[in-house]
Amino acid sequence: MKKHGYGIGNMWYGVGNTAAPNPSGAFVDFLDDGTVIVLSGCADIGQGSSTVLAQIAAETLGVGLENVAVIAADTEVTPDAGATSASRQTYISGNAVRFAAEKAREQVIAQAAERLNLPADNVSLKDGQIWHQDEPTGTKIQDVIAQCRSKGILTLGQGWFNPVTTKLDPLTGQGAPYATYAFATQVAEVEADTETGVIEVKRIVAAHDVGRAINPQNVEGQIEGGCIMGMGYALLEEVAVNQGRIENPALSTYLIPTALDIPEMFPVIVEDEEPSGPYGAKGVGEPALVPTAAAIANAVADALGIRLYDLPLTPEKIVAAIRAAAEESELGLNG
Amino acid sequence: MDRFPLHMKVNGTQMTVDVDPGMRLLDVLRDVLGLTGTKEGCGEGECGVCSVILDGKIVDSCLVLAPQVQGREIITIEGVARNGELDILQEAFLEAGAVQCGFCTPGMILAGKALLDKNSHPDRREIARAISGNLCRCTGYAKIVKAVELAAARRSGKEGATGA
Amino acid sequence: MLEGGVVGQSVQRVDGLVKVTGESYFAADEKVPAALVLKVLRSRVAHAVVKRIDISEAEKIPGVVRVFTYADIPGENSYGIMVKDQPVLTDKIRFIGDAIALVVAENPDAARKGAEAVKVETEELPPLYDVWSAMAEGAPPIHDKGNILTVGRVKKGDAAAALSRADVVISRLYRTQRVEHLYLETEAGIAYPEHNGLTIKVSTQNPHYDRRDVARVLGLPMNRVRIIQTPTGGGFGGKLDISVQCFLALAAWKLRRPVRMLYDREESFIATAKRHPFIIDYTSGANREGQLLAVKVRIIGDTGAYASYGPATLIRAAVHATGPYEVPSVDIEGLCVYTNNPFSGAMRGFGTPQMAFAFESQMDLLAQALQISPLEIRRRNILRPGSATATGQVLSDSVGIAKTLAAAWEKACQVMPGLGGENQ
Ligand code: FES
Numbered sequence: 020m021k022k023h024g025y026g027i028g029n030m031w032y033g034v035g036n037t038a039a040p041n042p043s044g045a046f047v048d049f050l051d052d053g054t055v056i057v058l059s060g061c062a063d064i065g066q067g068s069s070t071v072l073a074q075i076a077a078e079t080l081g082v083g084l085e086n087v088a089v090i091a092a093d094t095e096v097t098p099d100a101g102a103t104s105a106s107r108q109t110y111i112s113g114n115a116v117r118f119a120a121e122k123a124r125e126q127v128i129a130q131a132a133e134r135l136n137l138p139a140d141n142v143s144l145k146d147g148q149i150w151h152q153d154e155p156t157g158t159k160i161q162d163v164i165a166q167c168r169s170k171g172i173l174t175l176g177q178g179w180f181n182p183v184t185t186k187l188d189p190l191t192g193q194g195a196p197y198a199t200y201a202f203a204t205q206v207a208e209v210e211a212d213t214e215t216g217v218i219e220v221k222r223i224v225a226a227h228d229v230g231r232a233i234n235p236q237n238v239e240g241q242i243e244g245g246c247i248m249g250m251g252y253a254l255l256e257e258v259a260v261n262q263g264r265i266e267n268p269a270l271s272t273y274l275i276p277t278a279l280d281i282p283e284m285f286p287v288i289v290e291d292e293e294p295s296g297p298y299g300a301k302g303v304g305e306p307a308l309v310p311t312a313a314a315i316a317n318a319v320a321d322a323l324g325i326r327l328y329d330l331p332l333t334p335e336k337i338v339a340a341i342r343a344a345a346e347e348s349e350l351g352l353n354g
Numbered sequence: 355m356d357r358f359p360l361h362m363k364v365n366g367t368q369m370t371v372d373v374d375p376g377m378r379l380l381d382v383l384r385d386v387l388g389l390t391g392t393k394e395g396c397g398e399g400e401c402g403v404c405s406v407i408l409d410g411k412i413v414d415s416c417l418v419l420a421p422q423v424q425g426r427e428i429i430t431i432e433g434v435a436r437n438g439e440l441d442i443l444q445e446a447f448l449e450a451g452a453v454q455c456g457f458c459t460p461g462m463i464l465a466g467k468a469l470l471d472k473n474s475h476p477d478r479r480e481i482a483r484a485i486s487g488n489l490c491r492c493t494g495y496a497k498i499v500k501a502v503e504l505a506a507a508r509r510s511g512k513e514g515a516t517g518a
Numbered sequence: 519m520l521e522g523g524v525v526g527q528s529v530q531r532v533d534g535l536v537k538v539t540g541e542s543y544f545a546a547d548e549k550v551p552a553a554l555v556l557k558v559l560r561s562r563v564a565h566a567v568v569k570r571i572d573i574s575e576a577e578k579i580p581g582v583v584r585v586f587t588y589a590d591i592p593g594e595n596s597y598g599i600m601v602k603d604q605p606v607l608t609d610k611i612r613f614i615g616d617a618i619a620l621v622v623a624e625n626p627d628a629a630r631k632g633a634e635a636v637k638v639e640t641e642e643l644p645p646l647y648d649v650w651s652a653m654a655e656g657a658p659p660i661h662d663k664g665n666i667l668t669v670g671r672v673k674k675g676d677a678a679a680a681l682s683r684a685d686v687v688i689s690r691l692y693r694t695q696r697v698e699h700l701y702l703e704t705e706a707g708i709a710y711p712e713h714n715g716l717t718i719k720v721s722t723q724n725p726h727y728d729r730r731d732v733a734r735v736l737g738l739p740m741n742r743v744r745i746i747q748t749p750t751g752g753g754f755g756g757k758l759d760i761s762v763q764c765f766l767a768l769a770a771w772k773l774r775r776p777v778r779m780l781y782d783r784e785e786s787f788i789a790t791a792k793r794h795p796f797i798i799d800y801t802s803g804a805n806r807e808g809q810l811l812a813v814k815v816r817i818i819g820d821t822g823a824y825a826s827y828g829p830a831t832l833i834r835a836a837v838h839a840t841g842p843y844e845v846p847s848v849d850i851e852g853l854c855v856y857t858n859n860p861f862s863g864a865m866r867g868f869g870t871p872q873m874a875f876a877f878e879s880q881m882d883l884l885a886q887a888l889q890i891s892p893l894e895i896r897r898r899n900i901l902r903p904g905s906a907t908a909t910g911q912v913l914s915d916s917v918g919i920a921k922t923l924a925a926a927w928e929k930a931c932q933v934m935p936g937l938g939g940e941n942q
């Protein structure tokens with residue numbers, strides 16, 4: 020028999036290292052022709068940090084994305100940005116880049132204000148131009164940079180950010196281990212086959228509070244990838260270790276989800292802005308996967324009326340649990 | 355083992371190379387021809403990052419030996435763009451956000467191409483089946499399926515029918 | 519602040535073009551003329567002392583250039599992001615897969631034959647394959663300081679008293695498994711002497727940390743080591759540790775030659791970190807209205823032979839053990855324990871996916887016992903602006919859980935036709 024079930028998984032996730040300093044630094048160089056180089060130690064491992072850092076620099080400096088080059092993760096030229104871990108790079112390195120870009124921007128704005136005879140507070144940079152309040156002035160950023168150079172001013176910025184945390188009390192663990200937290204709720208729908216024990220995940224809704232999505236498509240990509248990795252964790256994956264030896268160290272014996280296994284996924288981006296984040300952003304890399312197994316396990320329990328306490332929820336375990344429950348209820352009836 | 359002359363057409367170019375008969379097609383491509391767009395992830399036919407198109411069919415090049423491709427035609431990821439212009443599929447992968455780390459991407463694009471070359475209107479299930487030999491650990495596949503759908507729609511002139 | 523610009527736009531990735539054309543050079547794609555290749559001889563036993571290593575036969579094999587052992591490390595023979603407990607090449611074996619010798623050769627075949635020809639004499643020690651035997655009194659210490667690496671505690675209020683007053687108490691034992699990151703690109707890198715120092719191009723999540731530990735192992739100042747991250751084919755936490763970096767460094771530095779190294783899939787499984795398996799003993803208490811009063815949680819994480827990110831995983835697990843709920847009294851303990859299993863480290867979520875499985879199961883069990891809906895019990899307990907967490911941190915801004923719960927439920931009601939209202 021096939022039974023449907025629904026389950027909720029909530030999660031929270033402190034962004035950055037736990038109760039430990041984890042600063043990130045960046046340099047931004049606004050070049051003569053109005054293009055920009057961002058130097059950051061942040062390693063893009065596919066999650067898209069170089070793109071996000073380029074967006075933050077472009078936004079801050081009022082230039083198009085095509086004018087920004089990110090040089091990342093080369094210890095001889097880029098400052099330490101800490102690890103690509105703990106979902107910290109958008110929040111922490113994003114801030115470092117924003118601060119570095121703001122320093123370069125200040126130079127340009129000061130010169131522009133002088134040249135146009137405007138109060139610096141009303142001057143901004145956008146679309147490659149100098150703006151006065153809500154109006155473009157017609158003066159190009161590039162021209163102001165040339166003016167800077169003629170005076171011997173380099174439009175360089177350096178920035179760094181370390182999230183505000185405290186240590187935890189060694190006995191009670193009391194303290195503020197993270198400057199901000201990401202939150203998420205996922206709802207899973209499963210179909211459980213009571214004969215074979217096979218669980219099919221039909222749909223996953225995944226609502227994630229990321230503060231602000233710098234790049235919504237990237238955020239969705241993280242959410243979808245996380246849900247599928249979480250589904251593998253819930254149902255499929257286990258490194259079998261016997262007497263210290265890994266028994267399945269191969270892709271033929273350690274199975275992960277394929278394109279045929281995926282449910283319909285509905286990522287929902289929730290933006291509850293974080294005031295200390297770059298343009299309000301927090302992080303999403305890990306949160307994407309954190310509640311998935313929980314939601315699926317709750318959905319399986321809802322479908323079967325039986326709860327399992329050991330991951331992964333393999334067909335063998337499901338069948339054994341159904342059998343055990345049947346035996347128990349029979350005993351109950353007979354007794 | 356004695357080397358032998360291997361004649362094949364790679365990305366439209368007829369060529370002959372002297373190789374060891376025990377060599378895998380994957381190594382011929384990567385080490386002899388320098389076509390490193392084809393990746394290795396397992397060496398046992400399980401991950402698909404080594405996928406190439408052999409006479410119109412998608413194959414794992416880690417499981418194919420050099421003598422098996424004698425006189426045949428191979429397309430690798432380097433042969434998908436023409437004269438510096440991206441293929442519709444490559445564009446669709448970029449637009450749909452189907453690329454994260456990019457390690458599965460060459461194989462995925464080729465699997466998508468092999469499908470679309472035969473079936474111009476695949477449904478979602480057919481797309482999933484066509485790429486089911488190609489693992490991706492980053493994207494959760496959804497945007498890859500979307501990219502192939504988008505490319506299919508564009509190829510048959512229904513620009514943007516599925517949206518990006 | 520400017521709005522309506524490029525922030526918030528789904529722009530295409532800046533590195534996308536080379537990834538769709540096959541021109542992105544991952545570490546294994548780097549072309550290095552005359553590079554030597556490396557192969558590690560790894561232990562087949564789990565716990566032993568290395569008595570003698572005989573490399574004489576191995577060095578006679580044609581194509582083998584050098585064989586290195588622990589005696590050849592110029593600096594400190596230890597690395598680790600949190601605890602420097604992992605040797606590059608070991609004289610004490612702590613898991614099946616520990617690195618004993620490094621063979622440098624002209625081709626992979628010679629490297630493999632060389633590794634097979636290294637003779638290692640060991641004296642085996644009793645292996646500890648589970649956390650209970652590792653924690654038992656008199657267990658042989660895997661590392662000098664004993665087998666309990668860290669104990670993290672989060673305590674607030676009087677959890678025992680609160681549980682005794684609770685209308686409903688749920689206690690369950692949860693177990694989670696060890697899993698592999700399975701990034702599709704296995705560990706790889708190249709290294710070559712350059713200027714006055716050494717350059718390593720490697721697939722990594724943390725080049726600046728790599729620099730610290732490579733400099734430490736070579737005994738070089740940090741400014742003579744350059745790490746360049748190559749496009750990295752996934753990481754998920756598994757490429758935060760040192761993998762090939764120190765092997766590459768040792769061989770390239772000692773021989774003054776370019777070298778390259780690539781793990782095959784099996785070595786990638788055996789020699790790198792996994793997600794921590796957890797045992798979680800979880801007790802929750804709530805009042806009749808479904809309000810959480812207290813939780814008591816004991817977490818034991820098997821970190822295997824080396825610390826890697828184990829301490830960070832267990833403390834994060836403890837800090838997040840309540841879930842995103844306001845719980846006035848907590849008594850939480852997270853133990854990070856050494857065993858002779860493959861080591862566990864960082865993996866996407868750092869212990870929190872394990873905890874979410876436990877705390878969210880507990881929430882559903884409480885809801886069931888109190889006959890309220892899973893949605894409702896969560897609504898009644900979620901963190902809100904002004905709430906205090908288990909560590910006593912009062913949250914002020916960006917506490918989005920009420921919004922995600924509402925948004926997810928609303929969407930689920932639209933797309934899951936069978937869901938049919940929250941009280942089902
Ligand atoms: S490398 Fe060929 S299938 Fe994995």
Ligand code: FES
Nearest residue numbers: 455458490491492
């Ligand atoms: S994008 Fe990384 S494996 Fe597919």
